[in-house]
Amino acid sequence: MKVTIFGSGYVGLVTGACLAEAGNHVVCVDVDAGKIE
Numbered sequence: 001m002k003v004t005i006f007g008s009g010y011v012g013l014v015t016g017a018c019l020a021e022a023g024n025h026v027v028c029v030d031v032d033a034g035k036i037e
Contacts, residue, residue, distance in 0.1 A: 004026075012030070
């Protein structure tokens with residue numbers, strides 16, 4: 001499944017990591033580029 005997470009705060013990053021570990025393709029988007037890197 002392809003998933004996009006809008007907002008890469010604590011909840012967004014943890015959710016994205018869990019979904020990616022389960023085998024999903026995850027893209028995280030945030031206005032702060034430092035959070036993505």
